Amino acid sequence: MCRWTIIVLCFAHIVGQDILDFDDACHKSSAIECSASWLQRRAHRVQENSPAHAHELAMEEHSKTVSAAHASEEMSVKSMTVANSSTSFCDTHTGGPTRCVSGECMCQPGYCSDDDGRCHKKLPDVFADIVPINDEKKEFPPRQANLQTAVCLSGGGTRAMVAALGALRGLEYLDLLGRTDLLVSVSGGTWTSGPFMFSHMSKGHLLGSPTRPSELSLEELTTRPGLIGDGATHDIYHLLKTAFLNNDDPHSIWVNAFNEILLKPIGLGNMSKYMAPDDSTVQRIIRKNPHLQREDFIVPPSDRPRAFVMLGVLLAPLGHESDDDTVVSLQMSPDFSGSPFYPGREGQLQFDEEGEHWLASSDIPALKLVVGGGMVETFAFGSDTPFSDQSGGHGVRMPSPSEPLSLAKAVGVSSAAFSAYTSQAMDKLGGQRMQALIPVATLWPITSKKFPGPKAAAKFKIGDGGHMDNSGLMPALQRKVPRIVMFLNTDVKIGMKSDFCAYTPVGAGELGSAAAWYFLDKFGLGAHVDGSFLMHNQVFRFKDLQPILCDLQTHRRAGRPAVSLRELEVLKNSWWGIEGGWKVKLLVYHLDKSKVFESQLPADTQKEIAAGKEGMFANFPQFTMVRQNPRSLISYTSAQVNLLSSLVEYGVRQHAGYFREVLAGIPRNLWEPQPSAGFEALHPREAAQGDSEELADILHSR
Numbered sequence: 001m002c003r004w005t006i007i008v009l010c011f012a013h014i015v016g017q018d019i020l021d022f023d024d025a026c027h028k029s030s031a032i033e034c035s036a037s038w039l040q041r042r043a044h045r046v047q048e049n050s051p052a053h054a055h056e057l058a059m060e061e062h063s064k065t066v067s068a069a070h071a072s073e074e075m076s077v078k079s080m081t082v083a084n085s086s087t088s089f090c091d092t093h094t095g096g097p098t099r100c101v102s103g104e105c106m107c108q109p110g111y112c113s114d115d116d117g118r119c120h121k122k123l124p125d126v127f128a129d130i131v132p133i134n135d136e137k138k139e140f141p142p143r144q145a146n147l148q149t150a151v152c153l154s155g156g157g158t159r160a161m162v163a164a165l166g167a168l169r170g171l172e173y174l175d176l177l178g179r180t181d182l183l184v185s186v187s188g189g190t191w192t193s194g195p196f197m198f199s200h201m202s203k204g205h206l207l208g209s210p211t212r213p214s215e216l217s218l219e220e221l222t223t224r225p226g227l228i229g230d231g232a233t234h235d236i237y238h239l240l241k242t243a244f245l246n247n248d249d250p251h252s253i254w255v256n257a258f259n260e261i262l263l264k265p266i267g268l269g270n271m272s273k274y275m276a277p278d279d280s281t282v283q284r285i286i287r288k289n290p291h292l293q294r295e296d297f298i299v300p301p302s303d304r305p306r307a308f309v310m311l312g313v314l315l316a317p318l319g320h321e322s323d324d325d326t327v328v329s330l331q332m333s334p335d336f337s338g339s340p341f342y343p344g345r346e347g348q349l350q351f352d353e354e355g356e357h358w359l360a361s362s363d364i365p366a367l368k369l370v371v372g373g374g375m376v377e378t379f380a381f382g383s384d385t386p387f388s389d390q391s392g393g394h395g396v397r398m399p400s401p402s403e404p405l406s407l408a409k410a411v412g413v414s415s416a417a418f419s420a421y422t423s424q425a426m427d428k429l430g431g432q433r434m435q436a437l438i439p440v441a442t443l444w445p446i447t448s449k450k451f452p453g454p455k456a457a458a459k460f461k462i463g464d465g466g467h468m469d470n471s472g473l474m475p476a477l478q479r480k481v482p483r484i485v486m487f488l489n490t491d492v493k494i495g496m497k498s499d500f501c502a503y504t505p506v507g508a509g510e511l512g513s514a515a516a517w518y519f520l521d522k523f524g525l526g527a528h529v530d531g532s533f534l535m536h537n538q539v540f541r542f543k544d545l546q547p548i549l550c551d552l553q554t555h556r557r558a559g560r561p562a563v564s565l566r567e568l569e570v571l572k573n574s575w576w577g578i579e580g581g582w583k584v585k586l587l588v589y590h591l592d593k594s595k596v597f598e599s600q601l602p603a604d605t606q607k608e609i610a611a612g613k614e615g616m617f618a619n620f621p622q623f624t625m626v627r628q629n630p631r632s633l634i635s636y637t638s639a640q641v642n643l644l645s646s647l648v649e650y651g652v653r654q655h656a657g658y659f660r661e662v663l664a665g666i667p668r669n670l671w672e673p674q675p676s677a678g679f680e681a682l683h684p685r686e687a688a689q690g691d692s693e694e695l696a697d698i699l700h701s702r
């Protein structure tokens with residue numbers, strides 16, 4: 001019987017033929033690649049079936065991740081036939097030039113299929129740098145090393161996107177973005193950070209102008225937000241639906257939809273372009289890879305944070321289950337991408353085969369894999385195993401990835417959270433097909449003395465970083481950043497029932513629902529949360545949690561935006577490769593209601609908020625990720641975008657002292673003689689401007 005390495009070959013045998021003509025010269029391990037094309041066939045087949053049947057299947061397969069193997073089992077029973085004449089179907093379905101031969105889609109000469117079952121142009125091998133980051137050599141690549149400050153933008157769908165917009169606007173207003181070395185974002189946070197990092201348009205254009213609450217009348221609020229915020233007013237529902245009905249390639253549907261609404265409008269929607277950190281790097285890459293050109297790359301403007309991490313996850317290799325012990329972070333950056341350190345027990349991950357029933361065979365061994373160990377230059381990410389120097393080196397030769405890790409793909413992957421809300425919302429269109437949308441990437445580990453090479457590449461299901469760390473804190477701690485700001489743009493309200501400032505300790509049960517769950521997991525409460533993989537995220541002592549919740553509660557009670565600034569000892573966490581025994585200055589912003597903010601709003605806006613569910617701002621500020629507005633899946637109105645982003649911007653500016661202490665390293669008492677004194681009394685803009693001038697003086701005199 002089959003063993004894992006040849007499972008897919010066996011299936012190919014069972015199924016008879018595959019949908020694509022595999023060209024061996026194209027790819028070293030094409031056997032594994034076929035699995036993804038089965039996904040496509042299944043997707044197509046399900047659509048041919050009645051909606052009721054699709055729904056049944058959806059219910060039956062209420063699992064988090066796609067089962068390629070399972071799919072192929074079904075295919076062996078009932079195979080899809082393509083009408084002989086429908087080459088155009090093949091073209092849209094395989095994302096590249098194809099021809100239809102005897103009812104099968106074949107790649108045209110010069111093209112070959114890859115991990116996603118689509119036809120890609122054959123490209124020359126590439127020469128790229130590999131950086132080991134593991135027990136033997138712990139250093140991150142230069143741009144991601146020696147970072148002093150970090151800002152982390154949490155996930156949380158459109159709410160997190162819009163709140164992140166307000167956060168960046170506030171920080172920019174205080175001139176603190178230029179003092180941020182590392183920006184980490186997850187999911188919805190990446191919908192804002194991705195465009196912000198790479199667009200060369202003015203920051204004002206992108207983020208919108210600074211606001212003050214007293215000016216946010218309904219008339220003002222209904223004007224169009226800045227360019228990035230405008231993206232939040234466009235819905236993806238119709239794009240997804242059209243794509244489904246057109247039979248578009250399922251792997252691209254999600255990424256394409258976000259590309260369409262978020263990136264294309266600001267000129268970043270070309271998915272043939274690679275990411276790179278700056279022009280001199282592009283020149284170096286081109287020198288070593290003459291088939292690439294300057295136009296093939298996008299780079300961030302020079303005034304953006306030096307390091308940028310879009311957080312995704314590796315769920316499991318195709319055909320295998322993901323669980324708490326297999327999910328691993330995938331860190332996508334303009335310079336290097338991959339998975340640092342060797343996560344897992346003793347640095348290895350154990351993957352069980354997916355589903356108990358498929359093949360009903362015990363012959364398929366659980367898979368034990370070494371994953372991670374470092375990063376590869378982003379333009380080469382997704383390649384097959386390098387020909388040499390898998391343990392790291394400069395200009396290492398490897399097969400070209402079949403398509404770039406484009407900004408759109410990174411943004412889409414970082415937010416590919418179908419498992420939870422989207423598949424539910426998409427049930428009408430055949431929720432089960434959402435499973436087939438999970439992106440796939442080729443990954444190989446960086447080898448070392450402990451895990452010597454060569455080690456083969458595998459196809460991983462990849463997805464939303466929020467499954468594992470929805471805060472973005474962990475990549476910052478991995479890089480030992482000593483001063484960190486976290487924006488928790490959550491819909492969880494700060495617990496107000498118990499008094500966290502009382503001397504008596506409050507139990508884990510109550511603390512465990514008192515703030516964003518992806519903050520509490522950092523204190524060892526990760527096991528309390530179902531449906532996510534947070535078990536391995538403890539980095540702080542449990543006893544350090546209550547004082548922070550006390551801070552948040554105190555501000556919340558006083559009607560102020562809730563923040564807490566504390567110095568915490570970092571605990572060792574070997575799963576993430578985090579060295580313990582050092583201290584981090586951590587500023588937490590926790591999204592919640594602010595009475596002070598609301599009291600400054602013009603009367604008509606206040607009235608609208610007071611109208612609750614009946615008004616324009618139902619749930620404010622905890623807007624829902626899905627169906628905040630009855631006629632859309634994820635979009636908000638301009639007024640909602642403007643109000644929520646202004647709340648967060650206000651929070652940053654009102655707590656300017658805290659933010660400056662952390663990001664500019666300037667002791668707080670320079671800015672706030674009495675903590676929070678006069679907070680309510682000061683006119684926001686005057687206060688902030690006064691501070692800015694004072695700050696400029698201080699900085700210049702240093």
Ligand SMILES: *[C@@H]1O[C@H](CO)[C@@H](O)[C@H](O)[C@H]1NC(C)=O
Pocket residue numbers: 081082083084102103
């Ligand atoms: C497609 O064409 C081949 C011959 O080229 C023929 O044998 C086959 O029956 C045709 N299939 C369909 C579905 O028309």
Ligand SMILES: *[C@@H]1O[C@H](CO)[C@@H](O)[C@H](O)[C@H]1NC(C)=O
Pocket residue numbers: 270271272273295296297
């Ligand atoms: C996208 O970028 C590629 C690579 O630079 C270029 O060849 C192509 O023309 C661009 N496509 C569009 C639509 O601009």
